[in-house]
Amino acid sequence: MGPELAEAIKAAGNILLGKQEVVKLSLTCLLARGHLLIEDVPGVGKTTLAHTLAHLLGLNYQRIQFTSDLLPSDIIGVSVFDTNQQNFQFHRGPIFAQVVLADEINRATPKAQSALLEAMEERQVTTDGATYNLPEPFFVIATQNPSHQVGTFPLPESQLDRFLMRISIGYPGRSAERDLLAGGDRRAALEDHPVVLDSQRLSEYQHQVAKVHVADALIEYCQDILAHTRNMPDYRLGLSPRAGLAMLQAARAWAFLEDRDLVLPEDLQAILPATIGHRLQTSGEKMSVSGDGLVKDLLNKIPLT
């Protein structure tokens, strides 16, 4: 891990007080070229997290506020007739940014949601027969309110799968919150902090992450986990191969942040709650268990040899 990344984690931790782990996971997600879904109640710092990451890593940043009347063209842009040149000119939408914050994604209709999700998957936008590449790196941080809140369109499983990770920030601890309340404006503090990275360096890191070694033994372990979710009656639907790929990719990034050139089972275990929590659906009485509890339960049942 380069010193810049350690610096970025430290700086972001200063902005988002007491949320070191969340910051690290978000950075892992970014390094693994995945998209991040933050599910939490309003006001715990979802937007701040997105903003912080974009700023520290020297990436340009756009925010799309999802509402129920949001249209796909509000996301990807629209072609406007230019009277001077007598043709249609494509006006790029907010999605053409390196970090896109899709705020409250589950407030929009499925139609608008899918426009964003398609762009995430393809990393390009096609409109009026022309294809536009999205910037590199391209990182979507979507936030959503817990789905039991009023006026939400929950993302279907297939679209949840597009996010590498789903995390929640949670309330800060008591001492962290006191620092937060006592301290000054977090936004201002952020603006003051120098940029630690640029998109060039970030791309290099992403390449290095891809080279982190995954041994056969680790793949076996990963497969044990996949097989377990498919065979046990506790889950309504087992993990997909894409989930397996995501797990390994995220584990590589985590190992990279841990300053290692090989992935250990611990890395896989560390990213597991965030990576498979939203892909797994429990059945029966375990319905209420989610995220961490679910994964802890899962890991307990899979012996590591």
Next chain:
Amino acid sequence: MQIADHSLTARQHLLVSLCAGFAIAPHTLHVPLPISLFLIFLFVWRLTALRYPQFQPGRWLLVLTTLGGVILTFSQYHTLIGRDAGVGLLTVMMILKILEVRRRQDLYVAVFISYFVIITHFLFDQSMVMALYLFSVMVCLTALLIEINRIKPSATTLEPFVRTAIITLQAIPIAIVLFVIFPRLSQPLWNLGIGSSGTTGLSDRMTPGQIAELIESPEVAFRVSFVTEAPAAEQRYWRGLVIWDTDGHSWFNRKDQVRERHMQLKAHGEHSYEVFLEAHQQRWLYALDVPVSSKQRFRLSQDLILQRREPVRQSLTYQVRSTTEQQNKVVMPGMLQRALELPDNVTQRQFELVEGWRANAKSPREIVELALSHFNKQPFVYTLTPPRYLDNPIDQFLFNAQEGFCEHYATSFTQLMRIAGIPTRLVLGYQGGEYNELGDYFIIRQYDAHAWTEVWLEESGWLRVDPTAAVAPERIRFQLRNDFGTEGSPAMFQLDELGLVGSNLRRFAHMLDNANIQWRRWIIGYSREHQFSLMRNFGFDTLTPLQWSLITIGLIAVPLLLVALRLVLSGRKQPLPEIIAYDRFCKKLARQGISRKTYEGPMDYAKRAIGERPDLTAPISRITALYIKVRYGPNADKSQSKRLLQQVRQFRPGRQKPGT
């Protein structure tokens, strides 16, 4: 993969209870009544406890119930070993096991005991119906076992049964091979005690009125399948035993008079047939009058009775040749004297009656004919419900009531002939039989029991005379009807007047009986002798049974073992040396009270271990780092795993104590 979840669903609980209940059920019919009630009570208790868990007995109550069960069994049998007591104890323990089934392991035990219980039924009953019933219980148990072992419940109820069917089909070839060639015991396994299946047939002591009781029973005495042409009904006398002596009331054979000798008749029997005899606890065997030889080399006594050394305690199959035309002139010293002996209670009017015949007859043969016509002309009645003759039955029957059954006619006739000086003996057996056209055999039932006589005439030897035929010739040609009427009313005979329903019913009964007899003949009756003759056909008769057993076991076990080995090996790879080394490392630490959790990665474990034993920081870090490098790193080579093994060997966490 280990299945951590040991709990069972309510449905599985119910299913295992029901299956085990079905497995035990037939035993309740022959264990003593208190044990039956105990079994039913516990079964109901179990079902209740499944519905209302508060009734589930606690540990102490279970222990007490178990003790009670053992005591109950002991009090009924006064032992706990042997077939009956053993099965009694087994059923009691089985039902207790069901009562305490809680977890998966209990269920396995319950199912496997159920399999064993299923086998024990064959000690009591080897009928086809029972075999079918037990087979279906076995299928249910296997399906249950399959269902329990599945990780996810089956989509349909049919699925485990389909799998059971597949397993069963796979097992059938092995079962057939074992059935055909596995060495048999000379005595079947179920002959452990006195067979309870013996029905009361004819006995060797006859008191008038006895056969009349017997004819109320429609139980099968034996079945006969003719190889040659079957004789006509009036020729079908099934010879059982000959009775010589009387005390004026009962007829029997005095022990001191029995001088048996093995007979060898020269004659060629024109009737060849096979008899399937039910257990009757006696030594004599039934054969068509008169038997000449048997394939099984049974003894033929001097009065031409086929005999075995041991009583027939289980159903028996044998082949006999008989002749109906043989002039039976076998006579031994003292035999004719014995056939003339009279009891003390011969009355004057009997002498007078005989004197009348003697005066009118020129030869013994004419005396016999006069006697028969006396029975015919006097108002004798053939009845299934004769009055009870207590004092001197023959005299009362002949002169007072004149109502009787075959035994009255036969005994009276014998005595009268003896008074006339004609040697006469009494023959007991069966007469007639019902033809089963489906299986081409005759069924002889208890109500076909019959008594007749044989008289010695100088010119023809022993001659069969049936005085009953003189009174009621229909008896010999038709079946008796089972409606008895009031006492002393003439017997009714069954003519071929069955309606559509009746004939179909009879056809169905015949079909069932045929299926049963074929089962007995080919499955149960497949004996050591059959096996030997089969072996001879294949030229294996030089082998001893022990050699043969070993070869059979080898033939089956070796391929099975190979298959099993393959299955095991394909599922398990040889563990890598670094895994062995690391396991050893973990074990060494575990002995220090720091055991690795199943899911714990090497780094986390090392951190925890160092936290607890800071004195071991260096070796733990070194070993862990090396292990990580070998196991999870790129380009690991063998020398590194060797080094790891070495380091683990040198790792001795027990030597230094924390704080020293």
